[in-house]
Amino acid sequence: MLSVMPKPEVKRAVNPDEPLLSVQDLEVEYHTRRGKVRAVDHVSFDIYPNEVFGLAGESGCGKSTIAHAVTRILHPPAYIVGGKIMMQGIDILQMNDDNLRGFRWEHMSIVFQSAMNALNPVITVGAQIMDAIQAHTDMSKKDARARAKELLNTVGIDPERVDSYPHQLSGGMRQRAVIAIALALNPELIIMDEPTTALDVVVQKQIMKEIRQLKDQFGFSILFITHDLSLLVEFSDRIGIMYAGELVEVAPSRQIFTNPQHPYTYKLMNSFPTVSGPRQKLVGIPGSPPDLITPPTGCRFHPRCDVAIAGRCQEVMPRLAKVGDRHYAACHLVDEKVIHG
Amino acid sequence: MVSNLRPKQEPILEAQNLTMHFHTGGAFSRKTVKAVQGANVRLYPGRVTALVGESGSGKSTIIRMLARLYSPTGGKVLFKGKDVLEDKSRGAMLNYRSKVQMIFQDPFSSLNPVHKVRYHLERPLRIHGKARNRAALNDQIDVLLRRVSLTPTDEFANKYPHQLSGGQRQRVAIARALAVQPEVILADEPVSMLDVSIRMGVLNLMAVLRDEQNIAFLYVTHDIASARYFADDTLVMYAGYIVEGASSEELIQDPKHPYTQLLLSAVPDPARGLKTAEMEVVGEIPSLTSLGAGCPFANRCPKVMERCKQVMPAVTELSPTRWVRCYLYE
Numbered sequence: 001m002l003s004v005m006p007k008p009e010v011k012r013a014v015n016p017d018e019p020l021l022s023v024q025d026l027e028v029e030y031h032t033r034r035g036k037v038r039a040v041d042h043v044s045f046d047i048y049p050n051e052v053f054g055l056a057g058e059s060g061c062g063k064s065t066i067a068h069a070v071t072r073i074l075h076p077p078a079y080i081v082g083g084k085i086m087m088q089g090i091d092i093l094q095m096n097d098d099n100l101r102g103f104r105w106e107h108m109s110i111v112f113q114s115a116m117n118a119l120n121p122v123i124t125v126g127a128q129i130m131d132a133i134q135a136h137t138d139m140s141k142k143d144a145r146a147r148a149k150e151l152l153n154t155v156g157i158d159p160e161r162v163d164s165y166p167h168q169l170s171g172g173m174r175q176r177a178v179i180a181i182a183l184a185l186n187p188e189l190i191i192m193d194e195p196t197t198a199l200d201v202v203v204q205k206q207i208m209k210e211i212r213q214l215k216d217q218f219g220f221s222i223l224f225i226t227h228d229l230s231l232l233v234e235f236s237d238r239i240g241i242m243y244a245g246e247l248v249e250v251a252p253s254r255q256i257f258t259n260p261q262h263p264y265t266y267k268l269m270n271s272f273p274t275v276s277g278p279r280q281k282l283v284g285i286p287g288s289p290p291d292l293i294t295p296p297t298g299c300r301f302h303p304r305c306d307v308a309i310a311g312r313c314q315e316v317m318p319r320l321a322k323v324g325d326r327h328y329a330a331c332h333l334v335d336e337k338v339i340h341g
Numbered sequence: 342m343v344s345n346l347r348p349k350q351e352p353i354l355e356a357q358n359l360t361m362h363f364h365t366g367g368a369f370s371r372k373t374v375k376a377v378q379g380a381n382v383r384l385y386p387g388r389v390t391a392l393v394g395e396s397g398s399g400k401s402t403i404i405r406m407l408a409r410l411y412s413p414t415g416g417k418v419l420f421k422g423k424d425v426l427e428d429k430s431r432g433a434m435l436n437y438r439s440k441v442q443m444i445f446q447d448p449f450s451s452l453n454p455v456h457k458v459r460y461h462l463e464r465p466l467r468i469h470g471k472a473r474n475r476a477a478l479n480d481q482i483d484v485l486l487r488r489v490s491l492t493p494t495d496e497f498a499n500k501y502p503h504q505l506s507g508g509q510r511q512r513v514a515i516a517r518a519l520a521v522q523p524e525v526i527l528a529d530e531p532v533s534m535l536d537v538s539i540r541m542g543v544l545n546l547m548a549v550l551r552d553e554q555n556i557a558f559l560y561v562t563h564d565i566a567s568a569r570y571f572a573d574d575t576l577v578m579y580a581g582y583i584v585e586g587a588s589s590e591e592l593i594q595d596p597k598h599p600y601t602q603l604l605l606s607a608v609p610d611p612a613r614g615l616k617t618a619e620m621e622v623v624g625e626i627p628s629l630t631s632l633g634a635g636c637p638f639a640n641r642c643p644k645v646m647e648r649c650k651q652v653m654p655a656v657t658e659l660s661p662t663r664w665v666r667c668y669l670y671e
Binding site for chain 1 (some may be wrong): 395396426506507508509536537538539540541542545563565566567569570593603604605606607608609610611612613625654
């Protein structure tokens with residue numbers, strides 16, 4: 001379905017071992033009437049070139065807040081109160097509005113949750129793609145239109161649909177059009193926040209497959225956020241698991257699925273049924289995620305954890321520690337294993 | 342014509358040839374949306390039947406017809422062998438709903454935000470005359486909340502919906518459905534709005550109710566993996582038609598209809614890894630206003646034949662527990 005497109009010129013030399021994006025000690029607070037909510041608490045992770053990094057966790061764990069912080073689209077009552085977000089040596093959090101305008105779309109673009117509604121209903125799809133191109137380059141209208149057609153072709157839409165309005169396209173095609181806009185300026189990083197949530201699984205599979213092909217063709221990285229754990233494990237190279245605003249485990253996705261180290265990850269991976277393998281009794285996780293206005297002391301997962309160490313997990317917050325090759329977990333039990341085992 | 346077959350048992354609730362066409366496009370338009378066409382569903386005491394399909398396939402329309410929220414364009418609904426659609430009086434409705442209850446998808450909007458949990462449970466108990474006085478009422482509320490594991494019950498009875506998590510709200514909705522001691526529960530995507538970690542708790546609770554109270558469940562979902570986990574039988578729906586029915590495990594292990602095969606190959610599944618045989622399928626679900634007489638999957642089906650486009654295939658029974666609507670198996 002993909003056309004052969006001229007390879008974009010490399011904007012700068014990319015070292016595959018150096019992180020493209022580095023989130024360091026990020027802290028985000030929501031100021032509410034009931035008090036301050038620490039939605040993201042000292043979260044650090046790196047995304048490498050051409051990598052898909054997935055963020056997983058339950059609703060309210062802070063994964064979308066991170067995506068919004070990285071793109072600097074957080075609005076009050078959300079405030080970034082600490083940390084750095086480095087991309088290619090520049091701290092995104094220190095950029096002024098002009099820098100930010102140039103940075104967005106050229107270096108980083110976003111595909112939103114409910115992307116089907118992200119298109120303007122009274123403007124043709126082609127014009128919306130041309131808009132993004134012309135805002136950032138000196139390209140003539142004619143060339144921009146040709147490029148818009150090329151992009152539609154790249155994402156598997158007939159280029160003749162360039163003059164269609166969003167309502168004339170199916171849900172899957174609208175989603176593809178949004179991805180075309182995200183690709184328009186060949187950014188190094190695309191943030192995808194629940195990109196296929198509203199689509200049926202067959203269309204979802206096609207689109208995810210195409211995104212993967214585009215990623216390999218153009219060499220961009222993806223920060224992938226979804227609540228669908230099966231999809232996340234299947235699609236991501238590495239995964240970060242979040243719980244109550246903290247990153248509790250980071251590992252290659254196979255590792256996360258087959259050899260999780262944090263009790264929360266372990267339980268989460270045993271919380272959803274699959275269509276293959278033996279049919280087994282699943283229990284989920286008792287209790288519910290904590291209220292972040294008054295989060296539990298120590299490890300935030302300890303009230304729901306059945307292997308918590310008395311006297312320790314309630315009091316001391318565990319830090320991310322290396323447990324294997326590219327595998328980190330924040331759990332006192334893991335510390336014990338590393339120390340004693 | 343048959344649906345999921347359980348020859349030794351009589352179905353408690355049965356839909357026969359149920360059809361729903363919605364008129365659309367204004368008073369002078371002749372457009373109709375053919376939401377459901379000739380659906381047959383049988384529910385048995387102590388069994389869960391799943392109805393699986395994508396959004397827009399008609400599964401919610403079927404559950405609403407069974408709950409008598411919609412009047413079908415055609416077909417029958419039989420409760421214990423008796424046609425219930427004939428009598429539309431309030432008494433008959435009330436009687437039907439004391440036997441057949443519904444649980445909705447969104448526990449954030451199915452509870453009234455200005456009333457406590459107690460109120461939500463009191464209402465069905467009073468309306469259906471299940472409790473005559475205050476003491477009986479309190480006893481029953483206590484039993485119901487205990488049944489859905491919301492303890493201490495006094496505390497939960499006095500909470501407002503906003504003080505509860507999504508999973509707890511859905512448990513209140515289940516308790517409310519149980520209040521009238523129903524024999525059938527129709528559950529429309531009951532866990533799809535809940536967090537992954539609490540979904541299993543709610544499904545397991547419903548499985549206990551099936552086993553201990555012998556309740557018949559219709560479980561409507563888009564998630565075929567959860568149907569495999571929770572349901573005894575599974576029906577697969579596509580563009581208004583139920584195209585295949587079988588025991589859940591049989592269906593997952595050996596799907597017959599090309600659409601079921603496609604659906605299963607597309608479901609993300611980390612346990613399966615990358616071993617899946619990719620099915621190349623193009624196109625999307627057809628518009629329900631322009632469906633022809635043929636099989637609705639014909640335009641995407643890799644094994645399409647000429648006659649698939651002419652007439653929708655009839656039911657072919659493959660075994661006493663499974664059937665399919667596809668010419669490949671005639």
